[in-house]
Amino acid sequence: MSTSTHSSTASPVPRVQPGNAFDELIFFSRSTCSECFAHLRDIEHVAVEHGAVGTRERTLAFPTANAVRGYVSDRRATEPKTFCRECGSESGRALDRTLSQREAVERAHRLADRLDAMDVPAVEDVLVHAVRRLKSDERIQGYDREIFARATKLAIQYAQR
Ligand SMILES: [Zn+2]
Structure with a gap:
């Protein structure tokens, strides 16, 4: 051979x-945005809040049931959402x-x-x-x-x- x-x-x-x-x-x-094909980074560390001061990122510090770092909402830890830094698509999903x-x-x-x-x-x-x-x-x-x-x-x- x-x-x-x-x-x-x-x-x-x-x-x-x-x-x-x-x-x-x-x-x-999960690591690639389906909308723009950018690499999705910091999946478990960054969330985007929409509020009176506009949209901003913040670091997550609270463990959720799945042991990823989440953020506190309605007095419980919530799974983070990931937004593509390039195109803003939520969780890197392709837009319709x-x-x-x-x-x-x-x-x-x-x-x-x-x-x-x-x-x-x-x-x-x-x-x-x-x-x-x-x-x-x-x-x-x-x-x-x-x-x-x-x-x-x-x-x-x-x-x-
Ligand atoms: Zn994207």
């Missing part, structure tokens, strides 16, 4: 099928609206950055080009999630050639 002569010391790449990569690594990931082509292309670049940060090989030019092309097709341009999933698959497959 032959083995590769060059050994790799690189960190292991997440094992994921290209067709599932977007959903598994991005869309349903369709992106313009320009917005989608901007997000495609950030998506490529996130994949790169996770050591998932993907070709950014392929990803961005695919998103631009799919968003220009009137029949499918409203299906943003499917478009990003398809473009991610193509970009990963291209990197695996």
Whole structure:
């Protein structure tokens, strides 16, 4: 049985099928915003309050039932909510609206950055080009999630050639 002569010391790449990569690594990931694909940081440490003085962040200091740090509301510790620092989406959920082509292309670049940060090989030019092309097709341009999933698959497959 032959083995590769060059050994790799690189960190292991997440094992994921290209067709599932977007959903598994991005869309349903708690550490990535589904709206803008930014990395969600400080999930358990920061909450945003809406009040008379506007919206602000504050550090959480009270343990909740799940032993994460929460904040006191109605005399009990409440689970923190996380808001994306980039786009403001609550818990990094995707918003219920369709992106313009320009917005989608901007997000495609950030998506490529996130994949790169996770050591998932993907070709950014392929990803961005695919998103631009799919968003220009009137029949499918409203299906943003499917478009990003398809473009991610193509970009990963291209990197695996
Ligand atoms: Zn976001």
